Amino acid sequence: MSQRRLAFLYSPALADLNYPPECPFNTRRAVRTRERLLSFGLLDGRDEVAPLPATRAAIEQFHTAQYLDELERATAGDLRVEGLEMGLGTPETPVFRDLWLYAAAAAGASLTAADLILAGKVDIAFNPWGGLHHALPERASGFCYVNDVVLACQRLAGQAKRVLCLDVDAHHGDGTQAAFYHRHDVFTISLHESGKTLFPWGGFEDEIGEGPGRGYNVNVSLPAETYDDAYWWAFREVVPPLVTAYHPDVIVLELGMDALAGDPLTHLRLTNNVFVDVLRRLQAFGVPLLVTGGGGYHIENTVRGWALAWKTLNGEEEHDLSIGMGGEMLGTSEWAGGLRDHCLPVTDAQRRTVLPALEAAVRRVHELVFPLHGLT
Numbered sequence: 001m002s003q004r005r006l007a008f009l010y011s012p013a014l015a016d017l018n019y020p021p022e023c024p025f026n027t028r029r030a031v032r033t034r035e036r037l038l039s040f041g042l043l044d045g046r047d048e049v050a051p052l053p054a055t056r057a058a059i060e061q062f063h064t065a066q067y068l069d070e071l072e073r074a075t076a077g078d079l080r081v082e083g084l085e086m087g088l089g090t091p092e093t094p095v096f097r098d099l100w101l102y103a104a105a106a107a108g109a110s111l112t113a114a115d116l117i118l119a120g121k122v123d124i125a126f127n128p129w130g131g132l133h134h135a136l137p138e139r140a141s142g143f144c145y146v147n148d149v150v151l152a153c154q155r156l157a158g159q160a161k162r163v164l165c166l167d168v169d170a171h172h173g174d175g176t177q178a179a180f181y182h183r184h185d186v187f188t189i190s191l192h193e194s195g196k197t198l199f200p201w202g203g204f205e206d207e208i209g210e211g212p213g214r215g216y217n218v219n220v221s222l223p224a225e226t227y228d229d230a231y232w233w234a235f236r237e238v239v240p241p242l243v244t245a246y247h248p249d250v251i252v253l254e255l256g257m258d259a260l261a262g263d264p265l266t267h268l269r270l271t272n273n274v275f276v277d278v279l280r281r282l283q284a285f286g287v288p289l290l291v292t293g294g295g296g297y298h299i300e301n302t303v304r305g306w307a308l309a310w311k312t313l314n315g316e317e318e319h320d321l322s323i324g325m326g327g328e329m330l331g332t333s334e335w336a337g338g339l340r341d342h343c344l345p346v347t348d349a350q351r352r353t354v355l356p357a358l359e360a361a362v363r364r365v366h367e368l369v370f371p372l373h374g375l376t
Contacts, residue, residue, distance in 0.1 A: 004123050004124060004313070004314065004315055005121065005122045005123045005124070006047055006122060006123070006124045006125070006126070006310075006313060006314065007047060007048075007049045007113065007116050007121075007122040007124070007125040007126070008034070008037075008043055008047045008048050008049070008126050008310070009048075009049055009050075009051050009109040009110075009112060009113055009125065009126065009127040009128075009129070010034055010048045010049070010050065011050040011051060011105075013105065014030075014051075014105050014106075014109065014129055015030075015031045015034075017098040017101055017102040017105060018096075018098055018102075019094070019096060019098070019102070019143070020094050020096045023091075023094055023096075023143070024143070024264070024265060024297045025143035025297075026297075026299055027102065027129065028299070029128070029293070029296060029299055029302045029303055029306070030128035030129045030293060030306075032299070032303045033128050033302075033303050033306040033307055033310075034128075036303055036304075036307045037307055037310055040307070040311075040339075042307070042310060042311055042314060042316070043310070049112065049116065049125075051105070051108045051109040051111070051112035051113075051127075052108050052112065053101070053104040053105045053107075053108040054104050054105075054107035054108035054111055054146070054148075054151065055104075056068060058107070058108075058111060058151065059103075059104065059107060059146055059151065061151060061154055061155075062137060062147060062150050062151055062154060062179060063135070063137050063138070063146060063147070064137055064138045066082075066138065067086055067137065067138040067139070070082050070083040070086055070088065071083075071088070071099065071100055071103065071140075071145060071146075072100050074088050074089070074095045074099065075095070075096075075097070075098075075099040075100040075101075079095050083095075086138055086139050086140060087139045087140040087141055088140055092141070092142055092143055093140040093141060093142070093143065093144075093145065099145060102129075103132075103145040103146035104146065105129065106127070106129040106130045106132060106146070106148050107130070107132075107146045107147075107148040107151050109127040109129055109130055109148070110127050110130040110148035110149065110151060110152040110290070110292055111148070111151055111152060111155055112125075112127075113125035113126075113127050113152060113290050113292075114152040114155040114156050114290060115155070117156070117250055117288045117290055118155070118156065118159050118161070122288070123288050123289070124288065124289045124290075124291065124313050125288075125289075125290050125291065126291045126292075126309075126310060126313065127148070127290075127291070127292050127293065128292070128293040128306050129293060130148040130149065130152075130292035130293055130294075131148070131149060131169065131254045131255065131256055131292035131293040131294030131295070132144035132145065132146060132147055132148050132149065132294075133147060133149045133150075133167060133169065133171075133173035133174075133175050133176045133254050133294065134147075134171070134173070134174060134175045134200065135147035135150075135175045136174075136175050136178060137179075141174075141175065141200065142171065142199060142200060144175065147175045147176065147179070148292065149165065149167075149173065149175075149176050149252065149254055149292060150175065150176055150179040150180075152252060152290060152292075153165050153176075153179075153180070153186045153252055154179075154186075156249075156250055156252070156290075157183075157185045157186050161248075161249040161250050162185065162187075162246065162247065162248045162249045162250075163185065163186045163187070163248060163249070163250055163251075163252060164186075164187045164189070164242075164243055164246055164248035164250075164251050164252070165180070165186055165187065165188045165189070165251075165252045165253075165254070166189050166190075166191075166239065166251060166252070166253050166254070166282070167188070167189070167190040167191070167192065167253075167254040167256075167294075168190075168191050168192075168253070168254065168255060168256065168259065168275070168278065169190075169192060169254055169255075169256025169258060169259070169294040169295045170192055170193045170198065170222075170256060170258040170259040170263065170265075170266040170268055170295060171192060171193070171198060171199060171200065171256070171258065171266070171295055172190055172192040172193075172195060172198075172200055172202055172203030172219065173188070173190050173192070173203075173254060174200045174202055174203065176188055176190075176254070177190065177203070177207065177217055177219075180209075180213060180216070180217065181207075181209050181210060181213050181217055182209065182210055182211045182212060182213040183212060183213045183216065184209075184212050184213055184215075184216045186216075187216045187217075187218075187242070187246050187248065188216070188217050188218070189218045189219075189220075189238070189239060189242060190203055190218070190219050190220070191220045191222060191231070191234065191235065191238075191239075192219070192220075192221070192222060192259075193221075193222050193223075193224065193226075193259070193266055193267060193268055194221035194222060194223055194224070194357075195221065196221070197223075197224050197267060198266060198267065203219040203221065204219055204221060205219055205220070205221065205361055205364035205365055205368065206364070206368065207219055208368050208369055208372075214372065215369050215372030215373060218238065218242065218365055218369055219365075220234055220238055220358075220361050220362065220365060221357075221361045222234070222259075222268060222358065222361075223353060223354050223357035223358060224267035224268065224353075225267065225268070225269050225350045225353060225354055226259075226268050226269060226270065226354050226358065227269045227270065227344065227346045227350060227354065228270055228271055228273060228274040228343075228344070229346070230351075230354050230355060230358050231259075231270055231274055232274055232277055233358075234358050234361070234362050235277075235278060235281075236281075237362045237366075238362060238365055239281075240281060241370070241375050242369070242370075242373065242375075243282075243285055244285075245373040245374060245375055246373070248285075248287060249287060249288075250287055250288045250289075250290065251282055251285065251287055251288070251289050251290070252289075252290045252291075252292070253282065253289060253290070253291045253292070254292050254294045255275070255291050255292065255293065255294060255305075255306070255309060256293065256294025256295035256296055257272070257275075257293075257294070257295065257296035257301060257302040257305040257306065258294070258295030258296050258297055258298075258302075260272060260296070260298065260301045260302070260305060260341070261341075261344055262298050262301055263295075263296070263297050263298045263301065264297050264298060265295070265297045266295075266297075269344060269346075269350070271341035271342070271343065271344055272301075272304060272305040272308050272309075272339075272340065272341045273340060273341055273343070275305060275308070275309060275312075276308065276309075276312050279309060279312045279313060280312065283313070289313070291309070291313070293306065301341075304339050304341070307339055308339040308340065311339065
């Protein structure tokens with residue numbers, strides 16, 4: 001993919017849809033990402049593709065008709081006992097005016113992205129409104145109502161594509177894992193904060209899939225306070241070997257930004273610099289990338305992270321440091337103007353806590369999964 005063809009999924013209709021103002025999930029992140037890209041000259045009309053909302057029939061490829069009926073009823077103001085039992089009406093899954101419209105629109109954007117890749121029209125498609133990876137066939141969870149990640153993976157796999165779904169959101173993508181736990185046409189890998197300290201309280205290394213899916217579901221639990229160097233080591237130890245062994249036709253990346261330091265809902269200490277490395281490594285595989293949004297509850301950090309991701313996907317080179325008078329290392333204009341994060345200091349206490357836990361997690365993946373793919 002020497003000449004990258006990119007698509008940024010956007011429509012004014014999507015931009016007008018919002019969660020309740022008190023909800024941590026803020027759809028303005030995607031709008032502000034687009035605005036930032038436009039202001040930096042990193043996006044123009046040729047890159048933008050307007051998606052259509054997903055149809056009921058398309059959404060029913062994963063979610064049950066009964067569940068979607070309750071979503072539509074709740075959106076119209078009729079939250080029934082059945083809806084409550086399906087997870088609706090909690091602080092993490094509020095009922096609001098734009099619920100159904102947003103769920104269908106975000107799903108439609110990821111399906112449009114999949115269709116663009118299947119048609120050979122783009123090499124990289126980015127849907128910052130998506131990444132709603134907690135939704136289950138008949139249950140809302142964690143700000144997620146319709147699982148666009150699953151729907152996009154299914155659309156791609158349905159056309160005989162080998163799909164690798166990599167999830168780097170701080171929260172484990174339990175809905176996505178559940179969808180493909182018994183399948184091998186979609187290989188799921190998740191690097192997330194440990195379920196010992198963060199919702200949804202699962203995603204451990206011994207969850208490796210069952211039946212035909214055995215060995216095609218991988219989790220790497222990240223201890224609280226995980227920092228860039230430790231994360232990058234774990235990524236290199238797990239992801240590239242498995243991607244190479246699986247040889248996917250397309251990679252779907254859930255690019256939540258809630259693993260960044262300062263996120264109010266999580267406990268990791270990453271900077272957006274490590275995701276530049278992740279994206280470059282994934283691009284080196286030479287297969288199409290479908291990238292979605294996801295978590296990210298510090299709005300400015302998330303906007304910068306996604307804008308930097310788009311810049312990286314465009315092949316823009318970064319110049320991280322410059323030398324000032326007297327030999328002092330100065331931050332770049334990115335730091336002054338807002339894409340690259342400052343590097344964060346790592347304490348001895350962090351290293352003593354993080355490294356043993358992370359080494360144990362990676363070792364467990366090597367023991368349980370690597371032999372199933374001919375890796376040692």
